Amino acid sequence: DxxxxxxxxxxxxxxxxxxxxECVQDMDHENMxxxxxxxxxxxxxxxxSYDVKMKEKGDIPEGYSVSREKKERFSLILESAxxxxxxxxxxASSPARGTGELFFGEGSRLTVL
Amino acid sequence: AQSVTQPDIHITVSEGASLELRCNYSYGATPYLFWYVQSPGQGLQLLLKYFSGDTLVQGIKGFEAEFKRSQSSFNLRKPSVHWSDAAEYFCAVPRMDSSYKLIFGSGTRLLVRP
Structure with a gap:
C-alpha cells in the first residue's frame, strides 16, 4: 500500500x-x-519540490523553509515559530508525469504557544 | 485569477438521505477535476477524479460526480448518506500555469443526523 x-x-x-x-513517501514520486x-x-x-534539492515557493512561503536532501523525504522548517x-x-506527493492527483499524509497539527 | 468555489461551508443531512455538494471552478480548458475527503484529524483521501470521457464519474464509498462544462461545475453526489460519511470534502483542479499543483476549494463540512 x-x-x-x-x-x-x-x-x-x-x-x-x-x-x-518531516515527511517521507515510499512511492518514488518526484513531486512533494x-x-x-x-x-x-x-x-x-x-x-x-520537484526533485532532490529543488524547491519552489508556493502561495504562503513567508516564515517557512524546506529541505529535500533525498527523494523520499521532504522537511518543512519553521525557523522561529x-x-x-x-x-x-x-x-503530499505526486509523480512527475501525473495528472495532478496528490497523495496525502495524515497531517501534523502544530500548536504554537 | 483561477479559483475553485465550494459555496456551502456546512451541510447537514439525515442518514439515508441523498447528498449533493457543489463545486464550481474557473479554468481555460477542460480540466482534470478531483474530489477529496478528510475525516476528522486525518489527511485527505481521493474520492474520485475526472480526466476525460464520460462526464459521470464513479468513486469510492458510493460517491459519484458529474462534470458539466457549460456550468463549470463538478458536483459530488451520493444517493444515500451513511453516518460514516460525516467529514470535510474538498474539490480541486490543477493550476493552469503548473498542472502538477492543485488549487483547492475551501471545503464543505458534512454533518449527518441519525
Whole structure:
C-alpha cells in the first residue's frame, strides 16, 4: 500500500522555537508538497519540490523553509515559530508525469504557544 | 485569477438521505477535476477524479460526480448518506500555469443526523 508518512501527528511548541516537520513517501514520486490547512481557507501551498534539492515557493512561503536532501523525504522548517503558524500541516506527493492527483499524509497539527 | 468555489461551508443531512455538494471552478480548458475527503484529524483521501470521457464519474464509498462544462461545475453526489460519511470534502483542479499543483476549494463540512 502506497504511503506518505508524517513523523509527528501533534506538536506543541513555544514562540521562537525552531520546528521541523518531516515527511517521507515510499512511492518514488518526484513531486512533494507542503500545504497548510486552516478553517474556511482550504489548503494553501507553502512549498513545492520537484526533485532532490529543488524547491519552489508556493502561495504562503513567508516564515517557512524546506529541505529535500533525498527523494523520499521532504522537511518543512519553521525557523522561529509564531502563534499565527498554529495550523494543520499536510504533506503530499505526486509523480512527475501525473495528472495532478496528490497523495496525502495524515497531517501534523502544530500548536504554537 | 483561477479559483475553485465550494459555496456551502456546512451541510447537514439525515442518514439515508441523498447528498449533493457543489463545486464550481474557473479554468481555460477542460480540466482534470478531483474530489477529496478528510475525516476528522486525518489527511485527505481521493474520492474520485475526472480526466476525460464520460462526464459521470464513479468513486469510492458510493460517491459519484458529474462534470458539466457549460456550468463549470463538478458536483459530488451520493444517493444515500451513511453516518460514516460525516467529514470535510474538498474539490480541486490543477493550476493552469503548473498542472502538477492543485488549487483547492475551501471545503464543505458534512454533518449527518441519525
Amino acid at each position: 502506497v504511503k506518505v508518512t508524517q513523523s509527528s501527528r501533534y506538536l506543541v511548541k513555544r514562540t521562537g522555537e525552531k520546528v521541523f516537520l 508538497f507542503w500545504y497548510r490547512q486552516d478553517p474556511g481557507l482550504g489548503l494553501r501551498l507553502i512549498y513545492f 509564531s502563534t499565527n503558524q498554529t495550523s494543520m500541516y499536510l504533506c
